[in-house]
Amino acid sequence: MDKKPVALVTGGSRGIGAAICWSLAKAGYHVWINYVSNEQSARSVEKEIIDAGGSCELARFDVANREETRSYITARFDAGEVVTALVNNASITRDNLFFFMTDEDWDSVMRTNLDGFYNVTSPTLNAMNRMKIKGRIVTISSYSGVVGNRGQVNYAASKAAVIAASKSLAREVARAGITVNVVAPGFVTTDMTNDVPAELVRNLVPMRRMGTPEEIANVVRFLCSDESSYLTGQVIGVDGGLPS
Ligand code: NAP
Secondary structure, eight states, X not given: OXXXXXXXXXXXXXXXXXXXXXXXXXXXXXXXXXXXXXXXXXXXXXXXHHHTTOXXXXXXXXXXXXXXXXXXXXXXXXXXXXXXXXXXXXXXOOOOOGGGOOHHHHHXXXXXXXXXXXXXXHHHHHHHHHTTOOOEEEEXXXXXXXXXXXXXXXXXXXXXXXXXXXXXXXXXXGGGTOEEEEEEEOSBOSGGGTTSOHHHHHHHOTTOSOBOHHHHHHHHHHHTSGGGTXXXXXXXXXXXXXXX
8 A cells, every 4th residue: 555645734733733634634644743732632633533544643843942843853754754745834822912012922923933934844845855745835824914913913923924935935946846835814713713702703704704624724635735736825815705
């Protein structure tokens, strides 16, 4: 039997990342489920995928920690493993009006959301390139990164930065057949949006509801498939019709 292609999903233990792990496992990938602290949740994603006949394993490392991330990823590549699809999904928020934002609010968001993109993508892309893999890199940004949002100067800046980084990288690696795209969700029901009032969503979103993690994962799965082979450098909003 042929070995399954491997997908690495950062922040796969909960919310959108967990749905992406599911979706890619169903599409035939062996999934590395990355997480940083919530082992119980990561284990339950792993168990559900395996119980359903899928293939996956846990991959714990802190994407904000360059050394830890690089040594985890390069050790596996040095052992002959290969990642075909990378989904940069791990992210945090530290929302506050800019006037009240602390250095820690700014730094922790940048370290996880922007440095995390670099820390994971750099060694993964090097390996794809070295092994001549026509890989897929998908990064989860946000509607906030496209239009900005009050109280999210740090988060919106980090999410806009990964869009610019992805568009630039797409142009660098297109000739190697590696595609680099971004998905920008609107409001999606996860731990991250526990505090968002339903009334606000009804008023702002033309579809008058939050999205589900699966609705984001479906688009990511397409971007990780062979069917998206001529699509690169794009930002796909999955947001119920929010105005851009
Ligand atoms: P979530 O429920 O808060 O889950 C965050 C995930 O990221 C968890 O798996 C968490 O791992 C992981 N993570 C956080 N910091 C990490 C680190 N330093 N290293 C490794 N993993 C780390 O988030 P979500 O709502 O599913 O969001 C997923 C993505 O969609 C994010 O990029 C987010 O910005 C984006 N997004 C979400 C929404 C929304 O409405 N939910 C809207 C727009 C964009 P642990 O479980 O170990 O903590």
